[in-house]
Amino acid sequence: MLKLLSSTSSRVHCLTTPTPSLRIKQEPNSVFYALGRLTGLTQRSPKNSFFRACFCSDSSNGSGSGSGSQPAVEVDEKGAESQSGSDSKASSAIVSTYPKPEDYLTVLALPLPHRPLFPGFYMPIYVKDPKLLAALQESRKRQAPYAGAFLLKDEPGTESSTSSETEKSVYDIKGKELFNRLHEVGTLAQISSIQGDQVILIGHRRLRITEMVSEDPLTVKVDHLKEKPYNKDDDVIKATSFEVISTLRDVLKTSSLWRDHVQTYSQHIGDFNFPRLADFGAAISGANKLQCQQVLEELDVHKRLQLTLELVKKEMEISKIQESIAKAIEEKISGEQRRYLLNEQLKAIKKELGLETDDKTALSAKFKERLEPNREKCPPHVLQVIEEELTKLQLLEASSSEFNVTRNYLDWLTVLPWGNYSDENFDVIRAQTILDEDHYGLTDVKERILEFIAVGKLRGTSQGKIICLSGPPGVGKTSIGRSIARALNRKFFRFSVGGLSDVAEIKGHRRTYIGAMPGKMVQCLKNVGTANPLVLIDEIDKLGRGHAGDPASALLELLDPEQNANFLDHYLDVPIDLSKVLFVCTANVVDNIPNPLLDRMEVIAIAGYIADEKMHIARDYLEKTAQETCGVKPEQVEVTDAALLGLIENYCREAGVRNLQKHIEKIYRKIALRLVREGSSNESVISGEVVQSAEAKAEVDETDQHAAANETAAEVESVGNSSHELKSESSVQTSDQPKDPKDATETEKLKETETSKAVEKVSVDASNLADFVGKPVFHAERIYDQTPVGVVMGLAWTAMGGSTLYIETTEVEQGEGKGALHVTGQLGDVMKESAQIAHTLARTILLEKEPANPFFANTKLHLHVPAGATPKDGPSAGCTMITSLLSLAMKMPVRKDLAMTGEVTLTGKILPIGGVKEKTIAARRSEVKTIIFPSANKRDYDELAPNVREGLDVHFVDDYSQIFNLAFDNNTGN
Template sequence: MLESSSSCVESTYDYLDWLTMLPWGNFSDENFDIQKPEKILDNDHYGLSHVKERILEFIAVRRLKGTSKGKVICLSGPPGVGKTSIGRSIARALGLKFFRFSVGGLSDVDEIKGLRRSYDGALPGKMVKCLRSVGTLNPLVLIDEIDKLGKSSSDDPGSALLELLDPEQNADFRDLYLDVTIDLSKVLFVCTANVLDKIPTPLLDRMEVINISGYITDDKMHIARDHLLKTTCMECGIKPEQVVVRDAALRSLIENYCREPGVRNLQKHIEKIYRKIALKLVREGASAETPEVSVKIFMIDESNLADYVGNPVLYADKIYEQTPVGVVMGLSTKSTGGSTLYIETTSVEEGEGKGGLHITGQLGDVMKESAEIAHAVARRIMLEKEPKNLFFANSKLHLHIPEGATPKDGPSAGCTMITSFLSLAMKKPVRKDLAMTGEVTLTGRILPIGGVKEKTIAARRSQVKMMIFPEGNRRDFDELACNLKEGLDVHFVDEYEQIFELAFGYNMGSPPLNFRRSLTSFMWDLLSGCFQ
């Protein structure tokens, strides 16, 4: 009814076009069969049993209810562990359409909720574009990098995502451009994040978090054999029988070049090997039309691995073969996985009344506070157990955590710092194959920490034989795979005195634990003999 010359014709036509092209009432037929999704997930991903189990539970609930209701799942883990590809596999397993968009660095609410038609160049938001693209009202929407949301002085995209993701609100989601309600309650939202701390708390509260900690060496070996080598071989136009990669070479590649928890870097190095082989084949006259020109077989082993990927770029996490006095190995986690963390303490000034502490090593505020608490606890322990030892009163200490320029933060090194202080005060080194983690209170209680799997992987990489975890993390450790726990002597503690006995071999103010047990056994045998 508008005049063709009216300025509103084009914008009105665009609005009606968007409004009528949405899939009102259209839904994909979902797959409620358990066997097929299980097979798809097993073929696409090695391991990750807890993730697969959760998806199968989700399908089972939908099948029993006969209806589907959207959920918000957050896959959390370091880069390269397959969070995005897991989202694609879930969509295939459920028989849903797949749509992905990233919100990393997004600071404009209009990208999510659209722009009002009163503005020039107005367009709907991401969700409306998604529904038009997939043609159904029950797709799987993957929201990547949700922990990297931007924020400006005028816009808060986290609040807009809250309305989009909250199951209690998104049944009446209103895009500002269309200005009509859209039912998004049947949409399955899958978010990905490297760290949970940076996700807004109200948003995180609506999500069901599934942690993907990363892969150990054996997992990477399987993934490389079953997937990466075959895929890369096809992409480079090389026949599988032309290249033989020995297990020793693959293990060396993983441990000396690609130690991160994901497999993305491993894939890049495998591609580098096959590209060099492809170049050699082409120089010999091979091509897509004449692949039979070269029948040479390339053997990749430890001796010639450096010819394809260069010299090793990673050194051993273990700096000391025998830890000196004042040095203790701790464990830490970062967004890229777990790593060992040496705590070093030395005395820089000695003399009556010189007590104090200097801290270095790119430590964050939380870790500096933890160091001060550890120093106070160590002074109290030494005063109680060895009153004549005036080391802390007469020495100014320097605590350092060497790891280059990598910033370190988080309260999980308190017990390691106390052990380092006490080692220096008593001039006694700790066991060389010991690593510990746990935060401590001023009264000596050991508090639970996070990242148990990542820290266990880091400990195994550094040939650690004995590990100390807080008692509150016993259940987390029990849930780890058996091959990850194999060969480790793990102790769970809730008081620092237990750590002291394990680290130095005897209990503060009492005989060693083994001696006490032997004495008890001897007395029992003696009494039994007397009665006989």
């Protein structure tokens, strides 16, 4: 409610000199008695004088100056009038020899910037104007110690809450400007004392300015104001005054700032008049100056009491808020103090019992206990580092940042599995069984793992290896890694480096960085808990490169068998032995792997699957997984071989089986939905269903046997009908929300009937396959049933697998010397060069075979390679282009069941190509019977599985002349 002005210490000396003694009328039952006590305290103690001067201040002025202090203490008017000066002496009798206050009609005008002065209260101000201060001193000498104190109006254009005028700026205003800035109603104030520039004023009565007499110092004529007549016995005035007193008493309970004065006034209410009560409440309140000025200007006693009541009510609310804030802070502080005391007591008890251990000791004990099982296996240099860090930890303060860095460092050092290896499986038969259970085919990969196990069994121990599995997506490169770990009885850890561009992800961050962490390999060893896990580095061909370094170069140390025995992580900064770790990397295209990194890996190529292999995988692996995922039992569904073959050939032609798995799961989801709509459920008890007793069920079956039979017959008749589906959905909704017990019984009967009926097995074959997976995505790769002139089928290979590639050539224009070749089909530079070589070689061969045929010299040709939207490049289509050009020149089509591939030179030699298996699979898919490969690829073809080579007539050639004889000598197929 009441605020204490934060006055600067520089002005304390101005208040230390006691004010002249005031003769106080000692009436025991009056507020003046309390003020007399305050005056006596002031005279006895300079310190109390300072606090009295700063009492009941307005905190709106942050300058801390004395004029901002608006103290309020009631004094006896008669006693004040008897004050003559600082050298006057107290006397037991008061003789009035000076003019009365009401006789002063012309007074000096004192501007008050922050708060008005109320009658009966005193206020110290600081006068910075020398002329005004001299005039006040002269008035005291002339035994006329009175002046008018008027509140200064706010400067135009500013708000009272933001106004912060200082004494200096107030006294810079002179004359008429100052006169216009003063409020009309003020207070006649007695000049109690002047010490330096400090003037103490005591309010006597209300004044109203009438006119200005002089400008510097400002002197004005005034009228003395009196309260309007009022009835002391008026009930409304009494009630309002009692409410003011009651509110002041409430304020007493929360604020002790003015407790003495309010207690005195409340206990002796009968000795005070109502106007003085209103002035007292407004003076001690913390209201702003305009509200206080409004109380000062009000001459109606009842209205003045009402205004005062509003002010003290606001003070009470502020006091309550202040009390709640203080209470909350006190509770918080007391809670913290209580916790501190309990902790100190706990430490003292532990010290007495000999159980005292601080945080650092407990951490050290924890690290030593964690390291103890592997201490003998731990390398000596690591033990030395751990001991040094433990000693360092004891010397550091727990609140320092270095303490947390050392603690985290020790945590990583002691948690790693130093010398801790898992027991490996050297049983080749068991490993073979595990690998066959998880994957079909992948003979090369399985053979390499079995070789690894066999070597380990003969040596009695195994060393780490770096294997790279390359192949198109979906062939099982990533999943085979987990199967290898299970076959070897090793822990498995996988992390992908696709798009990785920060070296710190592999080798860790320096400990000097905030939030530093070890690299992926150290995290791997912590997670698996052994030093010989199987680490699968996925998508190694998609490594990125950024400003933080080249991760491919960082992997050189990790994947080099000669270096990874002392792999150095930036965070740990101690060598780690990774020589026992088996690294398995995966990649789609080996060409994207940097050569130094590729040189350190053993590459095993995984080609795509042919249709027969996909059939086995779908039957033995994918179907079982889809049945478990969708909750469908094997006896509820039948997927025929024709359906699977149609799915493989028309929907899933990619080299892998990932897309095939998605389509099989889609089929089983559709089947699950159909089964549920037909009333089938594979759960014994449905969640939320009330299970009836056997007797109740028997009764229901007996009662509704006939209705159930009819309904079953109706449902069997309308299987697959949309109206039946609507009916089933309606029955389900009815069973979920029965309207009454009778409906609930009927619903339960319906449920029993539906679950008891026999649901027909869902069959998926080639005829209804489109109902489950939609229209076919792929169509036959063979564009021509009968190969026309100038068209030859080639073979191509991509990361997605093999495919057929048609080469089409046609005549554009004929004429003497117009021989030229134009190519289209998004061909790369290498393929365009192959077309030019083919054109040159074809002219040479044609001159040998038909010297009189000037076709290439006089014909402009157009060579196209569909599909036009697919980018193509590579040299392996050279022999196919030559054959296409010769077919057009000699007007002879090639065999329809023939496909060829091979790079050709200008002299007609056939060079080897890649992707033999993928191209062979693509030829089988297009019903090709005869394939021409370069002789250098014969070894690759011989390594293919028998089921891939079955039914194919493969020719291996060294020169194009052999291809010419195979392509054109036998045309009976057309």
